[in-house]
Amino acid sequence: MTTSILLTGVGGQGTILTTKILSEGLVSLGYDVKMSEIHGMSQRGGTVNTQLKFGDRVYAPNIGRGEADIIVAFEKVEALRALPYLKKGGKIVMDEREIYSMPVLIGQQQYPHEAAEALKNAVEDVVIVPASKIAEELGSIRSQNICLLGALIAALDIGGVDWEKLVASSVPPKTIDSNVAAFKAGFEQVKSK
């Protein structure tokens, strides 16, 4: 059995660090883990996808259309863009944060503000986690990614790893408290639903 997780966001949102922490936890549990990221242009505001697969034996590192068990979206339209990768019966964990791309900023294309509603109507299992708001309240929007990691861990329901400790050892020392708090808050968002 292989579980496939697609994390998607915009360059600078921290999808790659999130996936790194997740993969380290899964490796410590003895799983075969493969993580794939394409980051050539990531610093320049493009879409960033990281893909993680784990199980007893994983072959291809990348996830095809209709193959992801969970999509974690750090930005609203990125959830929309990643939708074709979701397996039937799969789950979406998403933040409703909106980050406008250049074609939207210069008025060439429209931002679909109704994207979350559209996704909820089409997909049975959509969990909205206001991760950027939670993170801002805890001190910095930058811990949005760790908040979503907490939500993802709750959704995956994986025990046996001290995730908070792993978070603490992976983020800058000054931000440990706010990131651990963000992780807990994200975890609760999914656990309570």
Place this chain on the structure above:
Amino acid sequence: MKRVIMSGNEAIARGAWEAGVTVAAAYPGTPSTEILENISGYKDDIYCQWANNEKVAAEITIGASIGGARALCAFKHVGMNVAADPIFTVGYTGVNGGLVFVSADDPGCHSSQNEQDNRLYAPHAKLLCLEPSDSQECKDFIIAAYELSERFDIPVLLRVTTRICHSKTIVELGERGSPKVKKYESKPSKYSMLPAFARLRHVVVEQNLSDVEDYSYSSPLNRVEMGDRSIGIITSGICYQHAREAFGDTASYLKLGITNPISKKLIKEFCAQVDKVYIIEEGEPYLENAVRALGIDCFGKEVITIQGELDAQIVRRAFGIGEEPEIYEVEAKAPARPPVLCAGCPHRGFFYAMSKHRDKILPVGDIGCYSLGVNPPFNGFDMLICMGAGFSMPIGVAKALEKQGDKRKVFGMLGDSTFFHSGITSLIDAVHAEANVCLCLLDNSITAMTGHQQNAGTGVNLMGYEAPQIDAMKLILSTGIDEANIRVVDPIDLKAMDAAITDAIAAEGTFVIITKRPCALLKEVIKANAGAHCIVDPEKCVGCRACMKIACPSIAFENKKAYIADTANCNACGLCQQMCKFDAITKVGK
């Protein structure tokens, strides 16, 4: 043994260290860049450097190898074209210390200008070619590469692809072997490739390749996995993973780790045991041609695409296995999110200023962050081919325009790292040919596109030590170019930028504009601008959208007013402020 998860690039660096490599050189290029970055983590054991270009990097490592050290050179696929000249001849000389070239190919053009398949270089340049299929193999194959290189007196091409370089998989770590440095002995007939010596070496090289092929038949780097014998799959690299994912145990596999020279005996034996032969490979029909040359019929490129990156689904579809997965669909469409010039990027001022004169200018682009200037609203250039061409193609374009009475001024552009890479030779030609062109050196004090690597102009080297800073201005002046035809400007200063471009259009002969402002993402720039950003006064904003013309990702427009949507990334460069005729934009927080 310690199990860690690492990328293919990290594993290649680790493997080089464990193999006792002592010299490494490269020019940055996605997806290869992190190989040398990670090697610099072993700088106490491995001397490493960013070379000015891939040819120089290859020659440094060839020198190290002949001198007796185990050496590694890495480049992206197109970088190997730059390095090809020495590589084709070191194929003849062979090595002293083991020598490995790592080519990181980019099927799918994730961040490249073409999809060339560098396995084809291996038979052409007479290199032993290895293709790992995950990070563990990256490390294991590098270690094997050095043993094979020395045993068979042959340089090795370790060929990887983006999906290998940038995927993280589990690796078991080993220890560093003792640094392998062989005593240097003078052997001019082996290492000096004059015609008489080269003819003799060619005989030796063919014999060496034949010996490698014999070895390859029983090498553990190739692997046969027998499952159902109705289908036999021959594959290599990442495509092995896609094939396994698609076919599982319903097929048998010949996974080739050594893809030059290919063991003909191994291919024949495998094919004889299966009913049908499928070749699963990205890019060119490289393995397929080798199989067909043996008179064996197979299915390959007639069913599986030559373009782009493969995945398990493409493989399934090509060979008609399984059904298309069901997917969710919604009506709402996601707007495109192309990569853009960052907030505060110095290139934005250059491109905006040039766009005002676009009817009088025919611009030629180059490889770097400024490649992003091609998009609207800047439409910053008409053509882009390769590194350095931004300074040499204009010479030819200007001649062609002249022949048809087209009065437009030809502009060329490239960055500081690209200038040192190959722009300098192009500039010399432009001056020497008295070309009537304007060459723009967009100096942002770093190799930015690949993620901030040091270069000859930055004063620090890959290992983090201070290094002599090469002065681009002095190099330019040394060509003898008329000083009156040079402008040095801050590209964010729109008035100065506009004046320089106006002068360049009017000038005769070679003109040079140097834009000088460091990349907005440099740590020291971020630190210096911490907390600073622009704000728009909604009372003064009349909604004219002039500030939107600079396509800054920090400015948005809603309810007929502009506003700074992303104050975290706005660094108060002030370009938008210069665009506003109503004084609605001010800088705060400095």
